[in-house]
Amino acid sequence: MSLSRSQKNSLFKFSCQAVTAISLLVLVVLLYHIMKEGFAYLNFDFLNHFPSRRPSRAGIKSALFGSLWIMGLTAMIAIPVGVCTALFLExxxxxxxxxxxxxxxxxxxLAGVPSIVYGLLGLTVFVRFLGMDRSLIAGALTLSLLILPVIVVTTQGALRAVPDAIRYxxxxxxARRYHVVFGQVLPAAIPGIMTGVILSMSRAIGESAPLIMxxxxxxxAFTPESITDPFTVLPVQIYNWVGRPQEAFHGLAAAGIIVLLAVLFTFNIIAVFIREKFQRYKND
Amino acid sequence: MTELKDKDQQAIIQLKDLSIFYGDNQAVNKINLDFYKNKVTAIIGPSGCGKSTVLRSINRMNDFIDILHTKGEVVYENQNILDKNLDPTRLRRDIGMVFQRPNPFPKSIYNNIIWGPKINGFLKNPDELVEKSLRRAALWDEVKDRLHDSALGLSGGQQQRLCIARTVAMNPSVILMDEPCSALDPKATIRIENLIDELKDDYTILIVTHNMQQAARVSDYTAFLYEGELVEFGETDGLFTNPVEKQTEDYITGRFG
Structure with missing residues (x-):
């Protein structure tokens, strides 16, 4: 059977639409399930309670704070280091x-190395060798290593996309090179860099394996006060609840996932906001 | 060469035995040429004759091409600016450049103008500087109500005038223009040409162009380059009406090019 060019065109368009629809459908089903299961457990007490053996009193406070601490610290470490590395290389x-x-x-x-390997590295270097123990900073440094390659590679791409005509x-x-890099190239590349930051931070917030490591x-049963405090994070807490036999804990896990998604969403909104602010002058 | 009428013209830039090589390939061969103060000098010639290469050596933009090296001298203010010890960034404050394609920064119109003076540390009255520079580049009336909009929203011709305004804001003594109209439509080209005519009161302008009519319209002096050699230099009127060299005549009458 031979197709005319316009038939091929419609066929291709239809296939693309179908594929998009399938992936969206999977997402919708997933979200629906989680919402259905977890929504009942989601209230202020859930956010404001520490974990407990009794499901009715269990909450996510320590994990939520732990995740916020870890995300903040990881962003503060990985973004400057990653962006500067890319600037130097480019x-x-x-x-x-x-x-x-x-x-x-x-x-x-390095971007393709499994996260558990970074966990081992973190355990050996930060926890044991540097004596940081089971602390927020050890976790944040480990996650920073994990997302650093992605930030470097995407930043390099964003810098490369800035036309040389602007540099010249x-x-x-x-202008001296310093002015060119920090006054022209970096601001022009920020929208692209933010895309990389969004991707890598989204990965970091969902990681549990290296942090368990x-x-x-x-x-x-407490919120961390400083970077040397022990901690837990949302994915670890969720994992822990999912593994328990009582049905109620599964509901709590679903509620935890909703919180995790909300945090992720908030982070992304901030990043998108920064991106749009810098995009303003790119195309009017 | 044609005799120059104004013998007392003051040369602001002098090329002395200037040769430029891309690797082993010689692009420019021992050019001797004077550019006069407050005059427009056009450099014409067919593609690949080395005219842009010559222009870019005057503000050391050739430094960015790794394989390129230069012999001879470019004298400006009694010093050889090709000297490795000379700081090219200082030189570029004095010798501005407008590129072939308009290259406004992805910032507001306002910030495009003040960026150069700001990083060079002499920005005092930004509002005044922006208005003065935009007026000088005949762009003020078109953009005065949207100074804080993106420069990339301007048309090609407006963008190029913005690039001229940005260069003028540095208050240079020389402005190099590398085929400034080649990416513009005829209307925008005329505006730039008129602008060049006004600017020469304050600045010395060197313009590279492949458009002979343009050279004839805007310049006081013309240099004709062919295959890296300076074939002829003289007052534009003389060179176009009564060329001395056979090659010049062939080129300007369109026999090759």
């Missing part, structure tokens, strides 16, 4: 240099 080194190429290759490879225009006005506890 703007201050010669791309043809074989050492630069080697470093770039390794960074791309800036140099022609007597560095010692996130499953029963924490």
């Amino acid at each position: 703007e201050y080194t010669n791309r043809k240099n074989k050492w630069v190429k080697l470093v770039e290759l390794n960074i791309s490879n 225009g800036a140099y022609a006005l007597g 560095v010692g996130a506890l499953s029963f924490v």
Whole structure:
């Protein structure tokens, strides 16, 4: 059977629509299930209580605070380090240099390393060798390592997308490299960088394996006060509840997932807001 | 070469035995040329004759091409600006450049103007500078109500005039223009050409163009380059009506190019 060009066109369009619909459907079903199961448990007491053996008194407060701490710390560590690494690689080194190429290759490879391996690294280096113990900072550093490659690679892409004409225009006005990089290239690249930040932070908030590795506890009856305090995070708490035999805990887990999604959503809204602010001058 | 009428013209930039190489490939061969103060000098020639390369050596924009190296001298204010010890960023404050394609920064119109003076630390009265520079570039009336809008929302011709305004805001003594109208429509081209005519009272302008009519319209002096050699230099009127060299005549009458 041979198709005319317009038939092929419609067929392709239809296939694309179908695929999009399927993935959206899966998402909707998933959300529906979680909402149905968890919504009943979602109230202020749930947010404001510490975990308990009795489902009626169990809450997510310590995990929520732990996750917020971890996200904040991870963002503060990984974003500056990742963006500066990308700036150095893109703007201050010669791309043809074989050492630069080697470093770039390794960074791309690191993006594909399983998270449990980062957990082991964190346990060995931060928890044991540097004596940080089971602390927020050890967890945040481990997650930073995990998302660093993604931030570096996406930032590099965003910097590369800034046209050279802008750099030359800036140099022609007597700018030094410092001015060109921080006054022109970086602001122009921020929308692209924020996309990478959104992706990597979304990954970090959902990670549990490396944090269990560095010692996130499953029963924490206090909120962390400083970066050296022990902690738990939402995915670990959810995992813990899912594994219990009582039905009520499964409902709590679903409610926990709703909270996790809400936190994730809030983070993304902030990032999108920053992106739009810088996008303003890109296309009118 | 044609005799110059104004013998007492003051040369602001002098090329002395300037040769430029891309790797082993010689693009420009021992050019000697004077550019006169407050005059418009056009550099014409067929594609690949080295005219843009010559222009970019005057504000050291060639530094960004790794494989390129230069011999000879470019003299400006009694010093050879090709000297490795000379700071090119200082030079570029004095010798501005307008590029082939308009390249406004992805910022507001206002910030496009003040960026250069700001980073060079001499921005005093930004509002006044913005108005003065935009008026100088004949753009003020079109944009005065939307100074804080994105510069990328302007038309191509407006963007190019913004780039000229941005260069003027630095108060340079020389403005280099590398085929400034090649990406513009005829109407926008005329506006830029008229602007060049007004600007020469305050600035020395060097313009590279592949458009001979344009060279004839805007310039006081013209240099004709062919395959990296300076074939002829003289007053524009003389060069176009009565060229000395056979090659110049062939080129300007359209026999090759």
